[in-house]
Amino acid sequence: MIKSLKVLQNPLANSSYQLDILEHNPTHKHASFKEKVAGIGMLPLLAVGVEIFQVNMGKMCNQVCKHCHVDAGPDRKEVMTRDTMQLCLNVLANSPIKIVDLTGGAPELNPDFRWFVEQIKALGKHIIVRCNLTIILANKRFHDLPEFFKLHRIEVVSSLPSFTQDRTDKQRGDGVFEDSIKALQMLNAVGYGIADTGLTLNLVYNPAGAFLPPSQDALEKEYRFELMKKYNISFNKLFAITNMPISRYLDYLLTTGNYDKYMEKLIGAFNPAAVKNVMCRNTISVGWDGYLYDCDFNQMLDLKVTPATSQHLADFDLSALQNREIILKQHCYGCTAGAGSSCGGAVAD
């Protein structure tokens, strides 16, 4: 089993080291993201509200994907405690936020995952779970997850970087494609991704290499055709997401000599229209330890929300957070390239 950067004691496990590469790249001077945003009159970039409460439930995962920005894996032990979940629930109970997005790692590996879902649902919130699919097959105790998701009308978002085995397994590990197909069939069997059931199953494509995603619409059509033809699988939408040049993907870019070219691709594809709709503007990201971030990527770089606002669940202040200044660094180019990228896919036409 491949190990995490942290366990391997790779210097890239250190967020300061990553930021140093991104901000002061020794081999090539890249145009500043902040200057680009200033050039289109949008600096400081401000949040426009908090519509999505994204909770990273921990870094533990049954997979070790090569591009993972969390550096997640079976060897990561950081998981959210029930006390911290209770702080989330206190915030949610006292706010108009309607959407709770659960991610990880594999959020289902958190021992309090089901309890947390039930409590959030009791507050009347819509829940999204970023399910890696293989977790459903990983152990008998997870085989009923499709039924559990259905019971709570959870929106399931799952990564499938290709409708072919070779590309999927290259990125996510041997055997992942086969298990993912089985898991998708199990989700379809209870109604997920099937018309008129109201059970939403969205898929996520991200490139298995040093390149940007192609057209989301064209990919979605192709996925729909191929998955139905070969495996009788249906789904709702496909989100095309750009890989962020951080953590394990940064390691891949550096070790394969692709870093400078990839950054130039991102910068060359800078799309001002995507800046307006970047996800950090309507999302707050919560770390496993309760700290607050503008997005899951900033979270992995230890870039907390601006100190001018509350930085932890314990002193959550919605009024200060909903128009906060977003912390911007060079990796932010990943969300503004081409059609843009977010946890919900492309953000610009």
Next chain:
Amino acid sequence: MADHYYNAEDLGKFGNIGEYQKEMADKFFSYYGEVFKDGALTAKEKSLIALAVAHAVQCPYCIDAYSSDAYEKGFSEAQMMEAVHVASAIKGGAVLVHGVQMMNKVKEISM
């Protein structure tokens, strides 16, 4: 002046040809962009055709560009290599079919 004819960085400077003749360059790039849009053929299908043609015309810039583009659009390594074989078969066939012309000439002048 470089001491070799091809330079990988020159691909990124393709747009600069407009510096010497803007109107024609603008028309070419506009046409080029139009050709590669989804139409009766998808943009993905056109990318694989471009990859094969790039090999047939032996343009290193085009091979670089369309190897990336075709892979990014989702073609597998095997599909891309088969496209190159199609180009190879046509080029090889184009040489061999002239063998008929050679035979015709030899038959014309021989006893």
